[in-house]
Amino acid sequence: MIIRSSDQVPRTTLLKRFPLPRNFGVSKQSRVERGRRWPAPAGATRVKTFEIYRYDPDSGNNPRLDLFEVDLDECGLMVLDVLIWIKSKVDSTLTFRRSCREGVCGSCAMNIDGTNWLACTRFVSETREHATIYPLNNMRVIKDLVPDLTHVFAQYSLIEPWLKSKTPAPETERLQSPEERRELDGNWECILCFCCTSGCPSHWWNADRFLGPAVLLQAWRWLLDSRDEATGERLDDLEDPFRLYRCHTILNCTRTCPKGLNPGKAIAGIKKMMIERRS
Amino acid sequence: MSKSSARPLSPHLQIYRPQLTSVLSFAHRLTGVALGIYAVALVAWLTAAAAGSQPYSIVQNFMQSLLGQVLLVGGIFCFFLHLCGGIRHLLWDTGRGFELRAIYASGWIVVAASTVLTVAAWIGSSILAR
Numbered sequence: 001m002i003i004r005s006s007d008q009v010p011r012t013t014l015l016k017r018f019p020l021p022r023n024f025g026v027s028k029q030s031r032v033e034r035g036r037r038w039p040a041p042a043g044a045t046r047v048k049t050f051e052i053y054r055y056d057p058d059s060g061n062n063p064r065l066d067l068f069e070v071d072l073d074e075c076g077l078m079v080l081d082v083l084i085w086i087k088s089k090v091d092s093t094l095t096f097r098r099s100c101r102e103g104v105c106g107s108c109a110m111n112i113d114g115t116n117w118l119a120c121t122r123f124v125s126e127t128r129e130h131a132t133i134y135p136l137n138n139m140r141v142i143k144d145l146v147p148d149l150t151h152v153f154a155q156y157s158l159i160e161p162w163l164k165s166k167t168p169a170p171e172t173e174r175l176q177s178p179e180e181r182r183e184l185d186g187n188w189e190c191i192l193c194f195c196c197t198s199g200c201p202s203h204w205w206n207a208d209r210f211l212g213p214a215v216l217l218q219a220w221r222w223l224l225d226s227r228d229e230a231t232g233e234r235l236d237d238l239e240d241p242f243r244l245y246r247c248h249t250i251l252n253c254t255r256t257c258p259k260g261l262n263p264g265k266a267i268a269g270i271k272k273m274m275i276e277r278r279s
Numbered sequence: 280m281s282k283s284s285a286r287p288l289s290p291h292l293q294i295y296r297p298q299l300t301s302v303l304s305f306a307h308r309l310t311g312v313a314l315g316i317y318a319v320a321l322v323a324w325l326t327a328a329a330a331g332s333q334p335y336s337i338v339q340n341f342m343q344s345l346l347g348q349v350l351l352v353g354g355i356f357c358f359f360l361h362l363c364g365g366i367r368h369l370l371w372d373t374g375r376g377f378e379l380r381a382i383y384a385s386g387w388i389v390v391a392a393s394t395v396l397t398v399a400a401w402i403g404s405s406i407l408a409r
Contacts, residue, residue: 001383001387002380002383002384002387003299003379003380003382003383004379004380005379006379010298013296014297015296015297016296017293017294017295017296017297018292018293018295018297020292020293021293022293023293024292024293025292025293026288026290026293027287027288029285029286029287030287030288030289030290032290053289053290055287057286062287063287111289111294111295113296114294114295114296115295115296115298132294134289134290134294135289136289137289137290137291137294137295138288138289138291139288139289140286140287140288140289141286141287141288141289142286147289148286198289198291199295201291201292201301201304201305204291204292248304249304249368249371250300250301250304251300251304251377251382252295252298252300252301254300254377254379254382255298255300255379255382262377262378262379264377264382265374265377265378268371268372268374268377269374271372272374
């Protein structure tokens with residue numbers, strides 16, 4: 001009941017989804033239809049079903065949900081291993097992003113069993129009996145599980161995530177005490193997987209103008225950096241009813257971060273900083 | 280830009296897991312809207328009370344019907360849920376309570392406290408009515 005860290009999978013689920021129709025409020029081209037069933041290969045022992053969102057841009061069809069029966073004895077332990085097995089043994093057109101396979105690059109971020117996580121760090125044993133895999137929420141889908149991250153990266157460049165200073169560069173490094181460096185802990189580790197931003201309902205409703213938890217966590221990281229001298233300008237850029245203040249402390253972001261970071265707390269810190277500089 | 284608008288949008292509200300975080304936030308907003316409607320009903324009730332015993336008895340009869348009682352309990356629960364949720368928000372505004380453990384603990388406390396307070400209010404009012 002009490003979740004201690006974001007990697008904790010809930011033991012019981014009262015509601016898998018909100019009691020809404022499957023294609024509630026969805027535009028015609030985004031309607032998800034029933035797809036085909038891919039049965040387990042003969043002689044499969046431990047079989048588990050995976051419902052995976054598929055979309056083929058070349059076919060002109062709507063997205064669909066394919067049901068794959070997977071032999072767990074042939075796969076590795078993680079959901080990414082299952083996806084790779086499906087791609088190599090069952091359907092080679094299954095498309096997804098992946099790179100490090102150890103939870104540090106953020107490529108394989110997707111919606112597994114209703115919450116966003118990295119496929120390479122989610123154990124198959126932690127998924128539901130009939131697992132569901134969708135791409136990151138509220139993103140334009142390029143193909144299958146690959147979302148178009150162009151606009152969220154554009155929002156990231158909007159906060160100017162680099163060191164800004166007026167004082168000329170010193171001969172050696174810009175020095176920082178250990179305490180000042182420790183303030184950045186919990187903020188620099190973000191891998192920009194965008195699990196939090198795509199899980200934020202406020203970003204669902206205002207994706208064009210609200211920056212989202214990932215970007216705001218980085219804004220906080222630059223506001224906190226003792227070497228950065230543009231704190232005032234950074235706060236000025238956030239003086240907008242949408243960029244920062246669409247955050248209503250829903251806190252889905254903190255719950256879903258695969259790196260255990262706390263964007264909700266960072267955003268609260270930014271809001272406090274905004275108030276404190278007025279007085 | 281026509282290519283990006285031709286691409287489908289991945290589902291969000293339709294498939295995301297309802298968690299304590301999002302459900303309580305939605306409940307806070309929903310109870311806020313409900314309380315706004317109840318405020319209008321409260322004014323109507325007070326106006327009927329001021330207007331005299333005949334119009335008041337009409338309102339009285341509705342309030343004592345099953346639907347009226349259900350709406351009354353619902354309204355009391357909305358009030359306490361919004362109140363406890365509001366205190367949780369004020370706590371967050373001080374910057375406290377953002378660790379995941381604290382978020383879940385405070386969330387369940389809000390649910391438990393508003394249930395207990397609703398039951399207490401209901402029992403208290405029926406004792407007072409006697």
